[in-house]
Amino acid sequence: MANLERLQKVIAQSGVTSRRKAEQLIVDGKVKVNNKVTTKLGTKVSANDDIEVNGVVLEKELPVHYILYKPRGVISSLKDDKNRKIVTDYLTDVKERVFPIGRLDYDTSGVLLLTNDGDFANLLMHPSHGVDKVYVAKIKGIPTKNHLMQLKKGVKSENDLLKAVGYKILSTDKKKQTTIIEITLHEGKNRHVRRMMEQLGYPILKLKREKYGVLTVDGLQPGEYRKLTPHEVKKLRQLTL
Incomplete structure (x- = not known):
């Protein structure tokens, strides 16, 4: 027996759009299964079914x-x-x-x-799912305690409140006036770490994402x-x- 999945899940897995938007497309009559318009959200499909979204046929690819x-x-x-x-x-x-x-x-x-x-x-x-993204930054300057506390409270930059969920000073070089700091985020706004540190007056010299959830580049x-x-x-x- 073919493995059945909800239609909106299959559309989302194809990378065309999110599951929520896929649901809206189904309700709006923009989705066809085997050449028939389908507006019912509970519809289940198999790998053998032909699915069309906004006139474009979904290519059948296994998730990688x-x-x-x-x-x-x-x-x-x-x-x-x-x-x-x-x-x-x-x-x-x-x-x-x-x-x-x-x-x-x-x-x-x-x-x-x-x-x-x-x-x-x-x-x-x-x-809201709170997956840790851990960055290691080499910054110009040695941050004060107040500035470090500000990372968790949030730093305003271009109408965004940029926050870290955690930080750790890994090393400081008083001679060169540089610091290596580990910063953990849950969200990732555009240039999040760079903007946050620059706003506090510590430009980033080098930045690497060390960890995404359980994964590293080891x-x-x-x-x-x-x-x-x-x-x-x-x-x-x-x-x-």
Whole structure:
């Protein structure tokens, strides 16, 4: 017997849109199953069914999940109008249409997850699910106790309140006036760590995402990637419960 899944889940897993938006598309009559418009949310489908969303047929791909050690000087996007290197340029053997879960800015290195599983990506990116993202930053200056406390209270920058859930000073160099600090986030707004530290007066000299949930880039060199094990995928899903 074919394995049946809810229609909105299958659409979300394809990476087309989130599960909530998929539900709205179904209700709005924008989804066809085997060439018939389907507006019922409880509809279940199998891998043998043809699904069309907004006139586009979903390609049948099994969900895949990868970890990339993103190097500095690479865009976390699927295209770049300045023709700079993008993260998928490194995934040379991956046939599926994967996309990054969230992003690391151009000058930041470290853990980046890529998948074709939209449902999985939305789970991990939702700030309320509290998945730890651990960064190590080399900053200019030696932060005061008050400034460190401010990281957890929140720092205002461009109408955003940027917060850390934890921090740890790893080392300071009084001669060079630099500090290496570990910062843990649950959400990841645009250039979150950089903007937060710059606002407090400590520009970032180097930034790396060391950990995403249970994952690190141990065993990988910058630009290398590997497939996540089923156990790792399961552990990441458990972190969102």
